[in-house]
Amino acid sequence: MANPTSKTSDPNFILLYVNDATASARFYGDLLARPPAQAAPTFAAFPLASGVTLGLWTRSDVQPKVAGIGDRAEIGFPAPDAAAVDAMYADWSRRGLPIVQQPTDMGFGRTFVALDPDGHRLRVFAQGQAQ
Secondary structure (H helix, E strand, O other), X not given: OOOOOOOOOOOOEEEEEEOOHHHHHXXXXXXXXOOOOEEEOOEEEEEOOOOOEEEEEEHHHOOOXXXXXXXXXXXXXXXXXXXXXXXXXXXXXXXXXXEEEEEEEXXXXXXXXXXXXXXXXXXXXXXXXXX
């Protein structure tokens, strides 16, 4: 029997609680090389080619109120291969993103982790054979 909500319950929206939606929209606009499709003083949204939307909501405006900050989840940025991971690491390092894991080979492939201005983890990875 098919799930009656299967077409409407497929998650396609990542929502990050941030200190300042306008500042975070500038950060992600630069990182993604595109402006937000929706921008207000306390909210911004970036529809992505994958069909997922990245939303940024000013933490103090969220209802019901939230507790805690960043470092509870990751946004994954797939790269085509290990060389592309290293190239993105060099680019993000030049941009001044805090790097919390240098490029490294792990069981799933090559990866590194940076942080956004609110401490959310940004993992770049290439699955498969690491360098």
